[in-house]
Amino acid sequence: MLASTVSSKILRAFAEKEGLHFIETLTGFKWMGNEAVKLMSNGKTVLFAFEEAIGFMFSTNVLDKDGISAACHLASMACYLQAKEHISLDEKLQKIYEEYGFHYTITSYYFCYEAPVIKKIFERLRNFKGEDKTYPVGILDGKFKIKHIRDLTNGVDTAQPDGKAILPVSASSQMITFTFENGLVITLRTSGTEPKIKYYAEMCAKPGQTDFDGLINTTNEMVTAIVQEYLQPKENNLTAKSD
The missing domain is CATH 3.40.120.10 (Alpha-D-Glucose-1,6-Bisphosphate, subunit A, domain 3)
Incomplete structure (x- = not known):
């Protein structure tokens, strides 16, 4: 499959x-x-x-x-x-x-019409501590911690034994996936056809986690924090998707 x-x-x-x-x-x-x-x-x-x-x-x-x-x-x-x-x-x-675990997704995007701004946003995530390949370790002051990071722009995948991505790498496009310890997975990527920064988030719960409303609330909280802390829409003058 x-x-x-x-x-x-x-x-x-x-x-x-x-x-x-x-x-x-x-x-x-x-x-x-x-x-x-x-x-x-x-x-x-x-x-x-x-x-x-x-x-x-x-x-x-x-x-x-x-x-x-x-x-x-x-x-x-x-x-x-x-x-x-x-x-x-x-x-x-x-x-x-x-039987298989609750899965809940949130997808959306921001418009960004300046290529240098897009590059700055993603390079900041790759140099989060002021050094190359120092990615974020969590959100909300450590409330939710990151388990793995995959960066298909430069070939990093911390889930692999050698730290290298298995999927094809493209330096001409931006794409970073963060997997959190609690099961949330979010990918930030640029569109290949439009001036957009897209995000795809999903809470992947284990079977037996039956508080679906609680999982939804946690997902909403985390996605809001990721957008604000990682994309910084206000600071970067990003335009939100219209409802």
């Missing part, structure tokens, strides 16, 4: 529990499609791939996002759940959260 790096990690939770292989790629179906071809050439079966921006690939008949098959599968699942289990799609989602 495949997903892009900014997509929900719930697919990883499925794979870990069910004994499947999960692979993360860069953003875009071209990466997942190419990875699927590689896997198939090695005798692997590719079951599913998806992208955060509402794109799903069922099987390998179409190596791209396929809305028609996705709609058919969703309708089929809704009918099955109603007929066999007498539950709705939303009720099934709650059961999934109970």
